[in-house]
Amino acid sequence: MIKVYVSSVIDASADNVWQRIRDFNALPLWHPAIADSRIENNEPPDRVGCIRHFHTRDGGLIRERLLGLSDYDFNCSYEILESPMGVAEYVATIKLTPITDGNRCFAEWSAEFECAEGRERELTDTIGNGVFQGGFDALKRHFGRR
Amino acid sequence: MLQKVVRSTVIDAPIERVWAVLRDFNSHDQWHGVVDTSRIEGNERSDQVGCIRSFSLKDGNRIREQLLTLDDREHKSTYCIVEATVPLQRYVATVTLKPVTDGNRTFWHWESSFATPPGQERELREMVATGVYEAGFDHLRRYLAQGGDLRAPGSAPMPTALPVASRRAVLHHYGGPEVLLAEDGQAAPPGEGEVRIRQRAIGVNYIDIYLRKGWIPSMLPIPGTPGMEAAGTVIDVGSGVTGLMAGDRVAYLGPVPGAYCSVRSVPAAWVVRLPPGVEEDTAAALLLKGLTADMLLRDLGRVDRGTRVLLHAAAGGVGLLVAAWARRLGATVVGTVSSEDKARVARAHGCQHVIVTRDYRFADAVQRAVGGADLIIDGLGDAAGAENFAALAPCGHWVSLGQASGALHAISPDLLVQKSATFSRPVIFAYLAAPGQLAQRTQRLWAALDDGSIVKPTVERYTLDAAGQAHARLESRQSVGPLILVA
Numbered sequence: 001m002i003k004v005y006v007s008s009v010i011d012a013s014a015d016n017v018w019q020r021i022r023d024f025n026a027l028p029l030w031h032p033a034i035a036d037s038r039i040e041n042n043e044p045p046d047r048v049g050c051i052r053h054f055h056t057r058d059g060g061l062i063r064e065r066l067l068g069l070s071d072y073d074f075n076c077s078y079e080i081l082e083s084p085m086g087v088a089e090y091v092a093t094i095k096l097t098p099i100t101d102g103n104r105c106f107a108e109w110s111a112e113f114e115c116a117e118g119r120e121r122e123l124t125d126t127i128g129n130g131v132f133q134g135g136f137d138a139l140k141r142h143f144g145r146r
Numbered sequence: 147m148l149q150k151v152v153r154s155t156v157i158d159a160p161i162e163r164v165w166a167v168l169r170d171f172n173s174h175d176q177w178h179g180v181v182d183t184s185r186i187e188g189n190e191r192s193d194q195v196g197c198i199r200s201f202s203l204k205d206g207n208r209i210r211e212q213l214l215t216l217d218d219r220e221h222k223s224t225y226c227i228v229e230a231t232v233p234l235q236r237y238v239a240t241v242t243l244k245p246v247t248d249g250n251r252t253f254w255h256w257e258s259s260f261a262t263p264p265g266q267e268r269e270l271r272e273m274v275a276t277g278v279y280e281a282g283f284d285h286l287r288r289y290l291a292q293g294g295d296l297r298a299p300g301s302a303p304m305p306t307a308l309p310v311a312s313r314r315a316v317l318h319h320y321g322g323p324e325v326l327l328a329e330d331g332q333a334a335p336p337g338e339g340e341v342r343i344r345q346r347a348i349g350v351n352y353i354d355i356y357l358r359k360g361w362i363p364s365m366l367p368i369p370g371t372p373g374m375e376a377a378g379t380v381i382d383v384g385s386g387v388t389g390l391m392a393g394d395r396v397a398y399l400g401p402v403p404g405a406y407c408s409v410r411s412v413p414a415a416w417v418v419r420l421p422p423g424v425e426e427d428t429a430a431a432l433l434l435k436g437l438t439a440d441m442l443l444r445d446l447g448r449v450d451r452g453t454r455v456l457l458h459a460a461a462g463g464v465g466l467l468v469a470a471w472a473r474r475l476g477a478t479v480v481g482t483v484s485s486e487d488k489a490r491v492a493r494a495h496g497c498q499h500v501i502v503t504r505d506y507r508f509a510d511a512v513q514r515a516v517g518g519a520d521l522i523i524d525g526l527g528d529a530a531g532a533e534n535f536a537a538l539a540p541c542g543h544w545v546s547l548g549q550a551s552g553a554l555h556a557i558s559p560d561l562l563v564q565k566s567a568t569f570s571r572p573v574i575f576a577y578l579a580a581p582g583q584l585a586q587r588t589q590r591l592w593a594a595l596d597d598g599s600i601v602k603p604t605v606e607r608y609t610l611d612a613a614g615q616a617h618a619r620l621e622s623r624q625s626v627g628p629l630i631l632v633a
Contacts, residue, residue: 005245005247006247006248007244007245007246007247007248007253008246008247008248008249009156009246009248009249009251009253097154097253097255098154099154099155099156099253100152100153100154100155101153101154101155101280101283102155104156106154106156106244106246106253108244121597125593133247133248136248
């Protein structure tokens with residue numbers, strides 16, 4: 001099992017950041033690598049079990065199922081059903097924790113998956129530096145100071 | 147009704163350093179200002195789960211607490227009050243640390259639940275939240291900033307905000323290697339946004355020689371000290387600096403010379419923390435050269451499978467890095483060197499074709515070997531100008547990185563059009579200027595070192611007092627691999 005873990009500090013309350021990311025269908029609104037998204041079968045995007053169907057800016061199709069959503073713990077986990085990345089059993093979690101000193105929050109994004117031998121480093125880099133850190137960088141830009 | 151208190155913060159230090167203090171159940175009388183004295187009962191170790199710390203507070207209260215959980219993987223410690231003169235009942239607290247990977251800092255979460263006598267809920271919640279947790283955050287921050295975790299118990303804190311003696315190599319006039327003279331001087335305390343570094347290893351680069359010769363007087367007026375990069379340990383930090391503190395192992399690279407010295411204050415924006423596996427010598431030998439290689443291969447050369455690279459000084463500091471890294475990216479590398487010895491080194495680092503030449507003739511050999519170069523990395527300068535152009539493939543890119551044989555004459559656009567060629571004269575510092583660039587690029591460099599794309603170099607070491615000898619050695623073209631000064 002390969003594990004990727006990326007964490008950051010965002011200069012906005014966990015409530016505010018959560019509002020921007022909790023919608024399972026909102027990736028194109030906040031993540032720069034995502035071009036479009038829809039929820040299959042017209043389900044609401046906060047129904048656990050719903051599937052988002054989206055394209056990355058380089059044209060790749062990805063389908064992901066919402067496994068868990070907590071407005072109390074500010075976390076969301078999901079699995080990949082279909083993607084061009086060549087990963088299997090991919091489960092990821094994005095989570096916010098308030099930081100009590102200052103109006104900011106601690107953001108964590110982690111994933112576990114299997115892949116073909118020899119591709120571990122490349123995938124860890126794409127997912128960790130590209131997808132996760134890229135998303136956090138976009139949130140940090142959106143919420144002001146770096 | 148159980149009361150619950152949660153407080154959290156971010157500490158500008160790597161998690162290993164914060165955890166080393168907090169996992170010690172008996173360290174709090176050293177860093178937490180409200181704790182007077184503390185001891186572990188029964189001669190047990192302070193990381194023994196089940197041990198009890200017995201301590202007194204500065205206000206006279208006495209508390210005994212038991213360690214219930216200690217987890218080095220989760221960076222978590224749970225403890226409870228066994229007996230206390232303060233009315234906290236069923237008090238259980240947990241300290242959890244998590245790494246902030248974006249910046250190598252530490253998120254610290256401290257929470258507890260407890261019961262109180264009726265009517266005292268609010269007062270005791272406040273006492274725990276601000277008097278213990280928030281004060282503790284500030285006190286640990288100050289303790290780390292003063293390097294309290296680094297010195298032997300009982301010794302005095304390091305003096306700060308005082309000048310510190312610094313040996314440095316100074317030029318009083320431009321000229322040969324002999325004009326570099328070592329002198330005793332002082333390093334001023336770090337100003338706003340600066341950190342002061344006790345340097346251990348200083349990188350020697352060709353630009354230092356150009357500066358010594360007086361080719362770029364605007365960059366290094368005399369008297370002046372050359373040197374663009376070094377690695378060492380932070381002594382103290384100026385106001386407004388976040389993310390760095392005393393005791394951090396660091397390296398830096400900056401556009402203003404002055405690195406040939408033992409202690410120096412530099413802008414924090416130039417500085418990166420070193421990962422545990424990277425030694426100071428390696429960092430000083432690699433930082434400027436490695437980031438230059440990264441810029442050449444990624445930004446300028448867009449080197450890929452099949453790219454034909456002509457690399458001059460292929461056995462030099464930058465050359466060896468570029469050869470190995472380009473090869474790993476799938477390029478075909480043709481190197482030029484000045485001797486058979488160097489040819490062997492260049493081959494061992496990934497050059498498939500090596501041309502030994504001391505008279506700047508190589509274009510025919512390049513055309514025969516690979517049919518022209520898509521990318522030329524040129525540190526030779528004027529004497530090789532015509533040969534470089536002749537070696538260039540159609541649509542090729544000629545990158546002028548240095549001018550060892552003298553300043554290049556102007557290149558006319560009409561010449562470039564003959565081969566639809568591109569000519570660049572890049573400066574690494576321009577590629578590092580945007581926020582985050584230095585951190586991102588160094589991370590890539592350490593990863594390349596880690597995965598074997600580049601090999602840890604064998605460095606030649608000189609003392610700071612022998613900086614002139616190091617220059618003479620580099621200029622003699624006899625050296626193989628990078629040179630550093632040790633301070």
